Amino acid sequence: MSNAQETITELARQVQDDQPVLIAGATASGKSALALAIAEASGGVIVNADALQxxxxxxxVTARPSADDEARAPHLLYGHIPGDQDYxxxxxxxxxxxxxxxxxRPIIVGGxxxxxxxxxxxxxxxxxxxxxxxKEGEARLSEAGLPALLADLDPDTLARIDKRNPARVARAWEVQRTTGRGLASWQDDTPPPxxxxxxxxxxxxDAERDWxxxxxxxxxxxxxxxxxxxxAQRNLATWDPKAPSSKAIGAPELIAHLKGEITLEDAREAAIIASQQYAKRQRTWFRKRMRNWQVIPLGSDH
Known part of the structure; x- marks a missing residue:
């Protein structure tokens, strides 16, 4: 048994059967395996918290649990949304x-x-x-850059957002323009979790990078x-790169191969690199935002 498998087995033994469980981690870190181990050890329903699954x-391509895994424990919120629908x-x-x-008992798992x-x-x-x-915000950003959007924001929102991040600035501007109220004000009225x-x-x-x-x-x-x-072949006829489900890493690359634009080996390499880059962003975000979660270090088995 590998170190990762031993860790999963030990964690599954620790969880009480009346405790809701949350499992976060980068792509391919073993989240689904831990969720299934907990469900089999002490019961519960596995609930998807991944935006693409x-x-x-x-x-x-999105690494949803297999039919065999779904037969071992109940799973919810997997594959229940059409690929062209916003979610x-x-x-x-x-x-x-x-x-x-x-x-x-819910066992909520996702990246x-x-x-x-x-x-x-x-x-x-x-x-x-x-x-x-x-579209108005996108046009203003394209024509005049971030300062044009930042100029419309209230002081509280300006103090709270990353002013160098175009996506964050655009979101704050959209909220201000849509509601006439600053993003910071909305955040301050956040309901209880x-x-x-x-x-x-x-x-x-928390997986080690090379592992x-x-x-x-x-x-x-x-x-x-x-x-x-x-x-990918089944999705080819209806492929729309702007569809919400088309953000799945590996989907654009495999579609490009089927269209004759790149080789399968190039598609494979591009998808792996994109997934590794995504994992890097996830690791950074989780380490910053989930300091109060129980950290489970995962690394090389050697």
């Missing part, structure tokens, strides 16, 4: 709320940190941005063996 049209953090919170008071922090810290109920306002961190057993699988890079590479090769290319 909700889409029905990409199962292999926000707010949508996910509404879907997860009744599960928290259901008959089975989308925003879902997990919204669940444990609360989420401001900000109205959606109309497409016309989003659905599941406070103190009410759950929360694990952060995780190797796992990501091996996992993509397994995806190819398990039919990722066939899955």
């Amino acid at each position: 909700v889409f029905e049209n990409w199962r292999v 926000s953090v707010g949508h996910w919170l509404r879907d997860v709320a009744p599960i928290l008071t259901g008959p089975q 989308t940190g925003l879902n997990l922090t919204a669940l444990t810290e609360g989420l401001a109920d900000i109205p959606l941005t109309p497409p016309a306002i989003r 659905l599941l406070p961190l103190s009410a759950a057993r929360a694990f952060h699988l 995780l890079r190797d796992r990501i590479e091996r996992r993509f090769d397994i995806m190819l063996q398990d039919g990722a290319l066939d899955e």
